[in-house]
Amino acid sequence: MAERTVSERAFKEYLYERGILARYEELPSGITQPVDYSFELAGQTIRFDVKEWKPPESIEPHLRVGSLDPYRPVRKKIEEGRKKFKQYKGRHKPCVLVLYPYGLQHIELNEIVIFGAMRGDLGWVFPINPDTGIGDTSRTEIKFTDGGKMIHQSPKATVRVQNTTISAVAVIKSIRVRSRWDSITLRRREAAAGRKLTLEETFELFPELYNADRSVEVEPCVVVYDNLDAAVPLPHGFPDGPYDERFGRCGNRLCRTYVGNELAAIESEEKEVGIRLDDPLSLRT
Numbered sequence: 001m002a003e004r005t006v007s008e009r010a011f012k013e014y015l016y017e018r019g020i021l022a023r024y025e026e027l028p029s030g031i032t033q034p035v036d037y038s039f040e041l042a043g044q045t046i047r048f049d050v051k052e053w054k055p056p057e058s059i060e061p062h063l064r065v066g067s068l069d070p071y072r073p074v075r076k077k078i079e080e081g082r083k084k085f086k087q088y089k090g091r092h093k094p095c096v097l098v099l100y101p102y103g104l105q106h107i108e109l110n111e112i113v114i115f116g117a118m119r120g121d122l123g124w125v126f127p128i129n130p131d132t133g134i135g136d137t138s139r140t141e142i143k144f145t146d147g148g149k150m151i152h153q154s155p156k157a158t159v160r161v162q163n164t165t166i167s168a169v170a171v172i173k174s175i176r177v178r179s180r181w182d183s184i185t186l187r188r189r190e191a192a193a194g195r196k197l198t199l200e201e202t203f204e205l206f207p208e209l210y211n212a213d214r215s216v217e218v219e220p221c222v223v224v225y226d227n228l229d230a231a232v233p234l235p236h237g238f239p240d241g242p243y244d245e246r247f248g249r250c251g252n253r254l255c256r257t258y259v260g261n262e263l264a265a266i267e268s269e270e271k272e273v274g275i276r277l278d279d280p281l282s283l284r285t
Contacts, residue, residue, distance in 0.1 A: 150228075245260070
């Protein structure tokens with residue numbers, strides 16, 4: 001058995017904290033390339049394969065001027081996951097691809113990038129009058145276009161569903177708990193003062209903030225993004241951590257289908273004091 005990677009250890013620690021004792025590299029009958037972790041959920045065996053990006057040995061390449069395709073690294077991992085889950089196709093077991101970047105590197109793993117990698121580059125589209133060539137920007141819509149690994153749209157506007165064995169893509173990340181609560185406290189002090197605090201007043205508040213009864217600085221969490229066209233959907237119940245999230249389908253739109261109670265409490269307080277939630281696709285409303 002090979003030594004576990006950084007990402008495999010991180011996912012194992014997350015599962016352990018949640019009281020989940022997963023089996024490592026289980027070999028079901030007929031499988032020659034086992035995935036990393038398996039455990040039971042809602043009467044089903046869930047398979048997880050964990051992929052990571054190792055940080056570069058030098059940060060020099062990141063200082064150069066150039067363009068960045070945020071979807072490319074995620075789509076590459078989805079392709080690796082497709083190959084890893086190939087032997088599980090048709091076995092009626094949910095399969096989840098878990099992603100984990102660590103160290104200093106330029107990899108975005110938010111809802112735009114993950115859903116875009118799965119369903120196509122995010123774009124703003126509007127109809128154009130073929131006679132005048134003038135577009136009606138008042139009818140602009142946000143849509144996923146081409147390049148998706150789960151939904152392939154050709155230049156002729158045909159659509160093909162693919163990689164349906166992957167039930168969802170999960171991301172291991174962290175929440176800066178203390179920092180977000182400190183921002184809430186600062187906003188409340190400013191509201192009470194009826195003005196923005198000066199830099200000196202903000203510095204004077206630091207000892208009180210750091211002496212507050214908030215022992216958690218950073219909390220690990222998992223965010224799950226459902227493959228809406230999966231052959232076997234991931235059942236409800238994962239993730240279930242206090243800072244976790246899950247995104248999927250609500251009727252005919254994407255939305256958040258789970259939020260942990262601690263994260264929900266933070267967001268509720270942020271909303272109350274006017275801290276705007278970063279929600280570019282309006283999935284949390």
